Amino acid sequence: MAQVITLFITDRDGQTHEITAPTDMNMNLMEVVRAYDLAPEGTIGVCGGMAMCASCQSYITSDHPLPEQNDYERAMLAEAFYVKENSRLGCQVFITPDLEGLRVTLAPES
Amino acid sequence: MIKSDILIIGAGPTGLFTVFEAGLLKLKCHLIDALPQPGGQCSEIYPKKPIYDIPAYPEILAGDLTDRLMEQIAPFSPGFTLGERAETLEKQEDGSFVVTTDQGTRHSAPVVAIAGGLGSFEPRKPPIDNLAQYEGKGVAYFIKNPEQYRDKHVVIAGGGDSALDWSIFLSDVAASVTLVHRRNEFRGALDSVEKAQELKNQGKIRLITPGEVIGLIGEESLSALQIQVDQEVQTLECQAFIPLFGLAPKLGPIAEWGLEIEKNAIKVDNALDYQTNIPGVYAIGDVNTYPGKLKLILCGFHEATLMCQSAYKRIYPDRRYVMKYTTVGGVEGFDGTKKEAPKAVIKSIE
Numbered sequence: 001m002a003q004v005i006t007l008f009i010t011d012r013d014g015q016t017h018e019i020t021a022p023t024d025m026n027m028n029l030m031e032v033v034r035a036y037d038l039a040p041e042g043t044i045g046v047c048g049g050m051a052m053c054a055s056c057q058s059y060i061t062s063d064h065p066l067p068e069q070n071d072y073e074r075a076m077l078a079e080a081f082y083v084k085e086n087s088r089l090g091c092q093v094f095i096t097p098d099l100e101g102l103r104v105t106l107a108p109e110s
Numbered sequence: 111m112i113k114s115d116i117l118i119i120g121a122g123p124t125g126l127f128t129v130f131e132a133g134l135l136k137l138k139c140h141l142i143d144a145l146p147q148p149g150g151q152c153s154e155i156y157p158k159k160p161i162y163d164i165p166a167y168p169e170i171l172a173g174d175l176t177d178r179l180m181e182q183i184a185p186f187s188p189g190f191t192l193g194e195r196a197e198t199l200e201k202q203e204d205g206s207f208v209v210t211t212d213q214g215t216r217h218s219a220p221v222v223a224i225a226g227g228l229g230s231f232e233p234r235k236p237p238i239d240n241l242a243q244y245e246g247k248g249v250a251y252f253i254k255n256p257e258q259y260r261d262k263h264v265v266i267a268g269g270g271d272s273a274l275d276w277s278i279f280l281s282d283v284a285a286s287v288t289l290v291h292r293r294n295e296f297r298g299a300l301d302s303v304e305k306a307q308e309l310k311n312q313g314k315i316r317l318i319t320p321g322e323v324i325g326l327i328g329e330e331s332l333s334a335l336q337i338q339v340d341q342e343v344q345t346l347e348c349q350a351f352i353p354l355f356g357l358a359p360k361l362g363p364i365a366e367w368g369l370e371i372e373k374n375a376i377k378v379d380n381a382l383d384y385q386t387n388i389p390g391v392y393a394i395g396d397v398n399t400y401p402g403k404l405k406l407i408l409c410g411f412h413e414a415t416l417m418c419q420s421a422y423k424r425i426y427p428d429r430r431y432v433m434k435y436t437t438v439g440g441v442e443g444f445d446g447t448k449k450e451a452p453k454a455v456i457k458s459i460e
Binding site: 040041042043046047050052053055071072074075076078079081082083110 | 151155156159228229234236237268269270291292293295296297355356358359361373374375399
């Protein structure tokens with residue numbers, strides 16, 4: 001049985017949700033947020049997850065080791081708004097067992 | 111007034127395929143799209159990316175899918191109003207609809223099919239406090255007439271193709287071009303990046319990286335920008351500021367048409383024909399929602415097909431019709447072309 005991890009996601013209204021996500025479905029953080037309706041449809045994952053729109057920008061607030069940003073994510077974040085040191089594109093952060101307990105805050109809609 | 115049987119709002123894959131299904135029913139279509147070219151997201155966002163779930167195409171580039179659809183619908187001679195956003199929908203006394211664009215072009219049809227995807231593409235505006243105050247007074251998000259920048263000091267912000275390409279183009283027109291970006295890496299076609307590098311070396315483009323425009327200054331119109339460079343804020347005199355951060359879809363004026371909206375999408379009757387709460391107005395593809403909805407191109411094709419059958423019954427309520435397979439009936443275009451399956455040879459053997 002594949003592992004299911006727990007995540008803490010703070011939505012754009014400041015409410016924190018404790019949710020679970022499977023680690024064997026190649027899901028990313030943006031998809032998890034959509035699966036739980038934590039941001040209105042059409043305001044997140046607009047490009048479908050190709051690192052081409054930044055609508056899934058998220059601030060990682062726990063100190064989990066995350067995979068390095070690839071060129072596409074870096075380039076898109078350089079054109080995104082409200083970017084901070086801990087900004088990532090949710091669509092590029094894949095749900096793996098070592099993200100158990102990850103804490104994330106969704107960036108404002110732009 | 112542009113007249114058609116089905117007025118399609120949105121020229122993405124679902125809108126384009128609607129033309130084909132309508133054409134088989136001898137219904138003529140006209141499409142409106144805010145983008146200057148057909149294809150919707152497929153041509154605007156990811157033309158060079160592959161799609162793997164179009165039936166019978168193990169792999170097809172989004173741009174190629176658009177080209178194939180345009181080829182498929184060509185016999186049905188669709189009309190296009192491109193680069194204009196559908197602004198208002200008015201119901202007429204005879205039950206038909208008039209849709210007017212932001213540029214005043216009027217279209218009339220007995221049936222409207224909204225295939226608007228996630229909405230019309232609008233420029234992404236950087237969150238700078240007083241930016242809106244200077245729109246049309248030095249700030250623009252599109253370049254419609256490059257000549258208006260002749261001999262002016264222009265600042266462009268952004269790190270993608272359009273920021274690069276317009277910096278290159280305007281370097282020959284403007285008094286000066288400054289390109290501001292938060293990184294010194296740009297996401298664009300290789301030759302655009304190389305050309306920009308060359309112009310920078312020649313002093314024709316000034317590059318400020320890493321830099322970010324954080325404020326605008328000017329009495330009546332824009333006269334200078336405040337740019338954050340490392341820890342300090344520099345002031346740069348200019349008459350034009352063009353932030354080019356790409357486009358993002360917004361449902362826009364469609365949300366004000368009296369349609370039932372849920373989750374940023376238009377609610378439709380999926381058990382029947384994808385009609386909205388306004389009879390005669392349908393919503394198909396990514397723009398609609400119903401229980402179990404999936405935003406997939408192939409689902410949009412299915413919805414378009416059912417919607418056209420319903421539209422036919424609405425336009426011709428007294429006619430009985432059953433769907434005919436294209437292999438049986440062929441494809442008879444409005445342009446005089448006809449495609450049909452070759453007939454089997456029936457001949458006796460002596």
